[in-house]
Amino acid sequence: KKRYNITLLPGDGIGPEVVSIAKNVLQQAGSLEGLEFSFQEMPIGGAALDLVGVPLPEETISSAKESDAVLLGAIGGYKWDNNEKHLRPEKGLLQLRAGLKVFANLRPATLVDASTLKREVAEGVDLMVVRELTGGIYFGEPRGIKTNENGEEVGFNTEVYAAHEIDRIARVAFETARKRRGKLCSVDKANVLEASVLWRKIVTALAAEYPDVELTHMYVDNAAMQLVRDPKQFDTIVTNNIFGDILSDEASMITGSIGMLPSASLSDSGPGLFEPIHGSAPDIAGQDKANPLATILSAAMLLKYGLGEEKAAKRIEEAVLVALNKGFRTGDIYSAGTKLVGCKEMGEEVCKLVDKMMPST
Ligand code: NAD
Ligand code: IPM
Ligand code: MN
Numbered sequence: 001k002k003r004y005n006i007t008l009l010p011g012d013g014i015g016p017e018v019v020s021i022a023k024n025v026l027q028q029a030g031s032l033e034g035l036e037f038s039f040q041e042m043p044i045g046g047a048a049l050d051l052v053g054v055p056l057p058e059e060t061i062s063s064a065k066e067s068d069a070v071l072l073g074a075i076g077g078y079k080w081d082n083n084e085k086h087l088r089p090e091k092g093l094l095q096l097r098a099g100l101k102v103f104a105n106l107r108p109a110t111l112v113d114a115s116t117l118k119r120e121v122a123e124g125v126d127l128m129v130v131r132e133l134t135g136g137i138y139f140g141e142p143r144g145i146k147t148n149e150n151g152e153e154v155g156f157n158t159e160v161y162a163a164h165e166i167d168r169i170a171r172v173a174f175e176t177a178r179k180r181r182g183k184l185c186s187v188d189k190a191n192v193l194e195a196s197v198l199w200r201k202i203v204t205a206l207a208a209e210y211p212d213v214e215l216t217h218m219y220v221d222n223a224a225m226q227l228v229r230d231p232k233q234f235d236t237i238v239t240n241n242i243f244g245d246i247l248s249d250e251a252s253m254i255t256g257s258i259g260m261l262p263s264a265s266l267s268d269s270g271p272g273l274f275e276p277i278h279g280s281a282p283d284i285a286g287q288d289k290a291n292p293l294a295t296i297l298s299a300a301m302l303l304k305y306g307l308g309e310e311k312a313a314k315r316i317e318e319a320v321l322v323a324l325n326k327g328f329r330t331g332d333i334y335s336a337g338t339k340l341v342g343c344k345e346m347g348e349e350v351c352k353l354v355d356k357m358m359p360s361t
Pocket of ligand 3: 245246249277
């Protein structure tokens with residue numbers, strides 16, 4: 001039996017609900033493929049603030065670094081919204097990403113079964129957003145709020161990218177596109193921002209090393225429009241931290257709900273971080289209403305990208321597809337004629353189906 005150490009970071013809001021379900025699904029799929037998991041549950045975000053006064057305790061980051069992979073739910077909530085910047089739950093997540101050096105964030109939008117877009121627009125969509133995750137305006141200096149010479153408050157942040165940061169995320173994107181349909185669209189704002197001018201220059205220069213990949217460029221405002229006009233034109237998208245944050249929430253709606261979109265955050269070496277792209281959804285927390293599929297699919301990405309366990313990953317992906325085809329729907333993707341279920345029931349159904357799947361590979 002192969003053994004893996006997994007750090008679980010449930011976090012806040014619906015985080016604990018969806019992580020406990022994804023853990024069951026992971027265990028189930030693993031046991032069928034001869035994998036044994038040892039889970040270490042650690043606090044992050046608001047939960048950690050309440051417990052020990054910081055959003056990312058030392059024990060949490062060291063457990064994450066020592067594990068084979070990390071599965072996170074979500075962080076944040078009203079209770080901590082007025083905290084100082086360094087005592088916000090979000091800070092804990094950003095510190096975790098920086099600490100694990102997971103610069104490459106893969107956010108796939110594929111299952112369009114529950115899309116609210118017209119069938120002919122959504123059907124067949126299969127796109128991957130490659131988001132830079134440890135740079136850009138999220139981390140750029142200088143930043144802050146100061147009082148200017150007129151005594152007025154001024155808030156400021158800095159969009160900054162070094163050449164090597166662009167180069168390494170672009171390489172991940174070219175490699176990703178190469179394994180998919182060979183099309184890469186780099187999204188920037190090079191008509192206005194210098195950081196984007198450098199971004200475009202470096203991505204363009206790299207294209208020579210990937211003659212099999214067709215590279216195009218698009219401004220982010222146009223990309224936001226094209227994503228809902230004709231999402232099928234996209235295969236792989238590569239973009240910076242903040243544009244990737246926004247475009248991936250938009251891409252999630254092609255699938256029908258933000259509750260469906262998983263992600264993998266990868267570094268050059270060391271454990272990957274796997275998390276749904278959605279937040280802690282405080283409006284529905286604790287009510288068994290959350291869609292667990294984004295976290296379940298993040299567990300599948302953990303198996304595939306984090307551990308190289310493709311068979312177990314496939315079991316989960318197929319089980320999710322079958323559950324959707326059988327009409328199982330949480331509130332966010334419910335429509336007339338389907339079966340409305342809660343978070344737990346959706347999880348139990350996927351667990352049952354994981355048992356029945358016979359992966360073809
Ligand atoms: P959100 O993603 O939490 O919620 C947006 C809307 O989508 C809400 O109506 C929510 O109910 C719904 N939703 C989200 N996930 C769902 C799911 N799995 N099933 C069904 N419905 C779902 O975004 P927000 O409201 O802007 O942010 C809430 C908090 O979460 C904030 O504190 C924010 O900072 C934090 N946040 C954390 C992460 C993360 O941990 N990675 C991501 C985004 C936001
Ligand atoms: C996400 C979230 C985070 C981000 C926040 C909570 C820091 O929105 O994972 O998409 O902006 O990256
Ligand atoms: Mn986001």
